[in-house]
Amino acid sequence: MTALIELLGELFSYAFIVRAMVVGILVALCAALLGVTLVLKRYSMIGDGLSHVGFGTLAVAVSLRLAPLEFSVPVVMLAAFLLLRISENSKIRGDAAIALISSSSLAIGVMVISMTTGMNTDVCNYMFGSILAMSKSDVTLSIVVAVFVLVLYILFYNRIFVVTFDADFAGATGMKPGRYNMLIALLTAMVIVVGMRMMGAMLISSLIIFPALTSMRVFSSFRSVVICSAILSVVCFFIGMVLSFCLSTPAGASIVIVNLAAFCLFLTAEKLGVRV
Secondary structure, eight states: OHHHHHHHHHHTTSHHHHHHHHHHHHHHHHHHHHHHHHHHTTOTHHHHHHHHHHHHHHHHHHHTTOOHHHHHHHHHHHHHHHHHHHHHHSSSOHHHHHHHHHHHHHHHHHHHHHHTTOSOHHHHHHHHOOGGGOOHHHHHHHHHHHHHHHHHHHHTHHHHHHHHHOHHHHHHTTOOHHHHHHHHHHHHHHHHHHHHHHHOTTTTHHHHHHHHHHHTTTOOSHHHHHHHHHHHHHHHHHHHHHHHHHHTOOHHHHHHHHHHHHHHHHHHHHHTTOOO
């Protein structure tokens, strides 16, 4: 116990780790809450698609020497809007639309990089994540965005619940489900962009998918899955950061490995007949 306290004391003595912890916990919490709805509505791949769009926009921002996060947030939100519009109003299926936009954005980002700055440290940080890359301005913007997402999610929780399970009923009661689907997609876009600094474009979607899928192995009701996902996401993030510090491994990969271990544990519990 004493060794653990000393380890945590050493861990939190570094300002950059404290910044990463604050932002990471907020982002992990937001991602887990949105992830439950995305998984249930079979929109989980939108997170992966938007992360590729985020990488493309961040690469362009770095090449043009613009503020990366400030530039990327509105662009990725626009991409989320286009994804839903294409899926709902054209002959292109949702998964095909995601593949179309994400691969195109990734290709544009790589092309811009190759013609300008090259594959430098900043670009690698966005692709694979780095807690060292987070500046004070990034932390401030990330906290503002995360709090904004949490407030909107809490305010519209009941309507998001109805839209998640029965969009037709929601439409019949005059709720306009398309509007709330758009809200979910836009909030997801915001969370992905602010989380890419730490998790990287290749891994950020795992924060959305893993907690929800893990919680659904044991819990049945929407509320219990949401609560479990939120707690699980924060705990896995914290453990992953501690492991990253102790083993000198990449933070993003460490967090995903811990989430994978939690999934396997809950899956075993499900096989043993544990359901709540």
